[in-house]
Amino acid sequence: MIQDIAPRHLDNQYRNITPDAKDTIFFFEGNTVLASQNGDSITYPEYGDFIEKVKKASGTDVNETYDFIYLFCLTDKKIGEEPSQSDNEKKFFLALPKRKVQKGAFLGEMADSGIHAEYENIIEGYDFTGVNVFRNAKPKELAFAAITAYHLYGWYRDNRYCGRCGRLMFHGENERMMHCMDCKNTVYPKICPAVIVAVTDGDRILLTKYAGRTYRNYALIAGFTEIGETVEETVMREVYEEVGVHVKNLRYYKSQPWALSGSLLYGYFCELDGDDSIHLQEDELSVGKWFHADELDIEEDDVSLTREMICKFVNEHKTK
Structure with a gap:
């Protein structure tokens, strides 16, 4: 990566x-x-x-x-x-x-x-x-x-100006933070937790394409963690919201800092639980489709957690 x-x-x-x-x-x-x-x-x-x-x-x-x-x-x-x-x-x-x-x-x-x-x-x-x-x-x-x-x-x-009182913010001398000399507000770098989810069903994997992004390749389901939510709950919610299926047997894989969205990504594999019918959230995704591992000809890009997870699944399930 x-x-x-x-x-x-x-x-x-x-x-x-x-x-x-x-x-x-x-x-x-x-x-x-x-x-x-x-x-x-x-x-x-x-x-x-x-x-x-x-x-x-x-x-x-x-x-x-x-x-x-x-x-x-x-x-x-x-x-x-x-x-x-x-x-x-x-x-x-x-x-x-x-x-x-x-x-x-x-x-x-x-x-x-x-x-x-x-x-x-x-x-x-x-x-x-x-x-x-x-x-x-x-x-x-x-x-x-x-x-x-x-x-x-x-x-x-x-964060050049204070979100609390509107005054100019100053950089900390000994750590990476911005602070307001007037109201004493202190702000540290913003990192947003998010998930990358590979939903599998035997030798099948659910791949998607984003709507309205410059990245046109197939990807996995992804989304940000909300307030009061565990990362595992994020996995289940995002999968259901984006493609309308339920999942079980969540397994953590790896993490990745992904600065293009200011996030820290948590990669999970999970299994389909029940009906495999896809109901697409069209404002987020343009495509959602099940693929057998043998249908996929994909190489690692040495860049993204998404691609590494797809390649891992294909390499473990491909029969040809």
Whole structure:
């Protein structure tokens, strides 16, 4: 999956530091990222290049017009190990305009992977590209870094002002949080629990297609956990809401951080319980269909929990 980047590790502990010339800068507008593409290979500006080209294009002092927020680093250091010179760290920062309210909904799942000329190209050699490009971008560790940066961008963008009193929020000095100096409101990054569900019946699996999304391939049933609900209850509710069937024998598989929807996905396999007739929730899905494992010719994409679960089922039940 996209987060499987061993032996590298994404160290997400916040540091109150400023960028160096070679550190990577992520700059987002709406559901796009400033990047340079060559086929599936994608690169992002370094801080030194970013400030030089922005100053050349606009004549402004970048540090007067942008906040640069430390995001995380890619490192060879394992969790719990002390830092060393051999960690091979690569640091990433988010560039946010200081006096601009960035508009747009956080809808990464609706994003495309095309060039968006409606956003002003602020530095030569880079374009604003739809964040769906992260699904196939190379190298994989940078794709995971970029998609995670997009998740944090949505949170920072939407919490510049206090939701309680409307005053400007300030970043915590020692941890990743925003706090209001007036009413003392404190806000931490938003992570939404959600489920990915493979409903099976012997050698059959229920596959769906989303309605109104750029992702056109077959997928599994998915949905967010509601207030007061266990993840297992989410599985049963979402399956019934989206395709009208009941399930039993729920088995947890794996989890995945999925930044395009700001979520942490919990993957479950479960079995059909009773009637297999599909009653589609058409505002969510365009297709819902049972497939025998032998009917499916599908390869792992090394990106999504959904694809890994489908491939696991097919490999275990295929007879041809």
